[in-house]
Amino acid sequence: MTLSVADLIIDIPKRSPEPLTFTMQAGQVWGVLGPNGVGKTTLLHTLAGLKMPRKGVLRLNDQDFSCVHRMSLAQQVGIMFQDHQDGFPATVMETALLGRFPHLSPWEMETEQDIKIAQHSIHRLELSSLADRSITQLSGGERQRVALASLLTQNPNIWLVDEPTNHLDLHHQVAVMSLLQEKARETKLVVMSLHDVNVAAHWCSHVILQYPDRPALVGTAESLLTLENLEPLYQQKLVRGEIEGRWVFMPSI
Amino acid sequence: MSRRYLFSPLILLLLLSVFCMVTAITQGSVQLSLGQIFDVLQGQGTSLNQILVWELRVPRILAAFATGGLLAVAGALMQILLRNPLADPYVLGISGGASVAALLAILAGVTGILLSSAAFLGAALSTILVFGLAQGNGRPSPMRLLLTGVVVASGWGAFITLMLALAPPQKIPGMLFWLMGDLSYAHSPWLAWATLLPVCLVLIPLGRSLNVLARGPLQAAALGLNVKQLERFVFVIASLLTAVAVTTAGSIGFVGLVVPHILRLILGNDQRLILPACALAGGCLVTLADTVARTVIAPEQLPVGVITALLGVPTFLFLLRRGRVA
Numbered sequence: 273m274t275l276s277v278a279d280l281i282i283d284i285p286k287r288s289p290e291p292l293t294f295t296m297q298a299g300q301v302w303g304v305l306g307p308n309g310v311g312k313t314t315l316l317h318t319l320a321g322l323k324m325p326r327k328g329v330l331r332l333n334d335q336d337f338s339c340v341h342r343m344s345l346a347q348q349v350g351i352m353f354q355d356h357q358d359g360f361p362a363t364v365m366e367t368a369l370l371g372r373f374p375h376l377s378p379w380e381m382e383t384e385q386d387i388k389i390a391q392h393s394i395h396r397l398e399l400s401s402l403a404d405r406s407i408t409q410l411s412g413g414e415r416q417r418v419a420l421a422s423l424l425t426q427n428p429n430i431w432l433v434d435e436p437t438n439h440l441d442l443h444h445q446v447a448v449m450s451l452l453q454e455k456a457r458e459t460k461l462v463v464m465s466l467h468d469v470n471v472a473a474h475w476c477s478h479v480i481l482q483y484p485d486r487p488a489l490v491g492t493a494e495s496l497l498t499l500e501n502l503e504p505l506y507q508q509k510l511v512r513g514e515i516e517g518r519w520v521f522m523p524s525i
Numbered sequence: 526m527s528r529r530y531l532f533s534p535l536i537l538l539l540l541l542s543v544f545c546m547v548t549a550i551t552q553g554s555v556q557l558s559l560g561q562i563f564d565v566l567q568g569q570g571t572s573l574n575q576i577l578v579w580e581l582r583v584p585r586i587l588a589a590f591a592t593g594g595l596l597a598v599a600g601a602l603m604q605i606l607l608r609n610p611l612a613d614p615y616v617l618g619i620s621g622g623a624s625v626a627a628l629l630a631i632l633a634g635v636t637g638i639l640l641s642s643a644a645f646l647g648a649a650l651s652t653i654l655v656f657g658l659a660q661g662n663g664r665p666s667p668m669r670l671l672l673t674g675v676v677v678a679s680g681w682g683a684f685i686t687l688m689l690a691l692a693p694p695q696k697i698p699g700m701l702f703w704l705m706g707d708l709s710y711a712h713s714p715w716l717a718w719a720t721l722l723p724v725c726l727v728l729i730p731l732g733r734s735l736n737v738l739a740r741g742p743l744q745a746a747a748l749g750l751n752v753k754q755l756e757r758f759v760f761v762i763a764s765l766l767t768a769v770a771v772t773t774a775g776s777i778g779f780v781g782l783v784v785p786h787i788l789r790l791i792l793g794n795d796q797r798l799i800l801p802a803c804a805l806a807g808g809c810l811v812t813l814a815d816t817v818a819r820t821v822i823a824p825e826q827l828p829v830g831v832i833t834a835l836l837g838v839p840t841f842l843f844l845l846r847r848g849r850v851a
Contacts, residue, residue: 322746346749357741359608360794366736373737374749378730426748 273298280328282314290487301456303472304465306482312465316432320351346374350428352419361408371425393424412439433464449475469521538805545809549586549816554823589815590808591717592774597807599766600781605739607667613781614767617674621681622651623771628688641772648768705828706777720769732797777830783837790844
């Protein structure tokens with residue numbers, strides 16, 4: 273399974289982003305890095321088919337996005353949003369069950385099986401004790417995990433995750449990144465936007481570095497995550513050190 | 526989410542509806558016993574009772590019930606559309622538009638079907654006005670729609686006050702009754718029923734999509750829903766329901782706001798349950814309110830909107846204080 277784009281210009285109001293070309297394969301973990309406002313979220317929304325690009329072609333397994341029906345796209349591509357817009361209050365369980373929506377026809381009711389899948393997701397994200405709570409009563413990190421539980425219930429082939437480690441404590445950061453890595457090992461494709469270079473360095477196989485003023489860099493994490501590439505990306509002097517055999521980047525203050 | 530979980534509250538509400546309607550038939554300026562009603566149903570009983578039941582009470586009660594159902598379902602749909610529990614046909618100015626048109630018709634000395642048509646037109650025009658203005662350039666945000674609705678509603682309110690101030694005194698009672706909702710002119714419940722039943726049937730398979738839409742348009746689109754198409758559909762249906770309700774019984778407030786709210790506090794927020802429950806509970810509320818309206822100071826009658834407000838507001842405040850607050 274592949275997701276590829278050619279000469280893609282994402283649609284950010286009042287900017288002219290550089291065109292992007294890349295091919296993502298199942299089993300890979302991609303990190304999208306860049307400064308605030310460069311279009312990381314817009315790129316993910318475009319890859320999810322939620323936002324039309326200004327120009328360019330998106331292909332899912334060599335099929336043009338515009339030929340794929342919304343519903344079958346949702347069975348294959350899932351996205352977790354950065355901010356969780358919750359119109360009406362609902363419980364954790366109801367929210368996790370949302371993920372089954374693309375898999376059911378209008379007349380079907382959720383079956384025991386669907387509920388089991390949702391329960392499993394809730395359990396996997398350590399939310400079992402909160403299952404019947406309203407999401408409005410949860411903390412930011414808990415809501416983040418509820419959104420991920422929803423995506424896990426949907427279980428698409430392509431996981432687009434906007435800042436998965438937002439609001440999470442260190443334990444849950446590791447737990448969530450392990451979950452995403454596990455999904456990649458199950459031959460899913462994982463694409464996430466990240467602010468933490470070290471998370472990208474440790475968990476991602478590939479990265480996209482989105483610069484505001486020059487063409488993006490696309491390639492393996494190992495080859496691209498260098499001081500020469502990252503300092504102009506963030507307009508910030510950085511230092512690099514080695515801890516337990518891993519490269520760690522810190523801002524130089 | 527088993528079928529049983531959906532059906533048991535609905536069966537309870539259905540029984541409650543039958544109870545409300547039977548009670549409503551027995552009550553009035555002339556009290557009827559259950560035995561007398563049973564006789565009438567079998568084609569017996571005095572001719573006075575026959576007329577009382579078949580020509581006066583049954584059509585009016587059916588109209589009251591359908592109006593309540595229409596308003597409650599319209600309110601519930603608008604709340605989903607705007608992702609805001611404050612939305613209802615009254616707040617959004619749709620009833621206001623209908624009122625202005627109806628009052629103009631009353632001032633022009635028009636009655637019957639023409640008055641109803643004017644109300645329908647007013648509701649439709651006001652809907653288009655509110656949603657057109659909120660559209661501006663681009664997608665209307667729910668908050669913008671709500672604010673536009675509130676402002677347009679107060680505009681209609683000013684118009685109504687102006688008309689009442691300038692109206693010849695002998696027309697004022699009729700106008701006031703229409704404004705507060707009045708079922709005494711509702712001779713034919715069939716338009717209301719012919720709208721309510723098919724709409725409820727259409728909404729059943731849409732329930733799960735509406736659940737997803739209630740969680741926000743972006744989330745809904747990500748889950749594979751054609752948001753624009755569904756929103757347009759919900760908008761047209763909600764406006765149609767309101768227009769028919771207003772046409773049948775005038776402008777009855779609070780039903781569209783209070784009934785969905787109370788049901789959500791008790792039953793949760795699954796639209797597959799809430800929408801049919803709204804149809805039944807809204808029907809019960811208006812049937813009971815109308816019964817009270819025509820018996821409390823019988824043979825004089827009160828406007829039914831006063832009763833729905835008097836019943837609805839305290840119930841709502843009570844539930845809001847002790848229920849799971851939205």
